[in-house]
Amino acid sequence: MLTERKAYFALTVMAFLAVVQNCWYWSQLPPKVATHFNLEGEADSWMSKGSATIMMIALQIGLPLFLIGITALTSRLPTSLINLPNREYWLHPSRCKQSLAYVRTVISWLAVAVAIHVMAINHLSFLANRDDTKLNTAGVMISMIFVFAAVIGLIGNLLWHFRLPQNADVVKPSKRK
DSSP: OOOHHHHHHHHHHHHHHHHHHHHHHHTTSOSEEEEEEOTTSOEEEEEEHHHHHHHHHHHHHHHHHHHHHHHHHHTTSOGGGOOOTTHHHHTSTTTHHHHHHHHHHHHHHHHHHHHHHHHHHHHHHHHHHHHTOOOOHHHHHHHHHHHHHHHHHHHHHHHHHTSOOTTOOOOOOOOOO
16 A cells, blocks of 8 residues: 555655766766756757756756655645545544645555655756767656656555545535635
8 A cells, every 4th residue: 555654765765866877977077967858869058967966866856855845734724725536525533643644645646656766857857968978868868757747646546545425415514724
């Protein structure tokens, strides 16, 4: 079963691997690093090696942490600001805590998918810079398809989980301030 705790463990491993990945490629990179590529995989924007490496680590660790930060807000927001299918039922005080915990778990796994995607894109970027070649656009597409499939799967999971049970009494949720 996918749990929030397992997602946090996976994110910790991914953050460690992000640092290892950047340290590994550091000595292999040229002083000027391509940081953006056009649709044909040709570099069209550059940064210094140091700035590029800091930016890549920041993205690899920062984007997933941003998503985790959003999950921390769910228990502090008024329920009127939380959009779920069948929200009156699922955000009822008797189910609200468990419902929000489930949302946090799903978003945590989204953060894992994003971390994997950014690590893959950075790897491809490092290879293009190290070998002075075009970016592997097929690899980028595979990574994008992976993260897109993860998003679709997680949305489907949320929709399935928050469907209205048969014979459910729907009541209005309490308004948290």
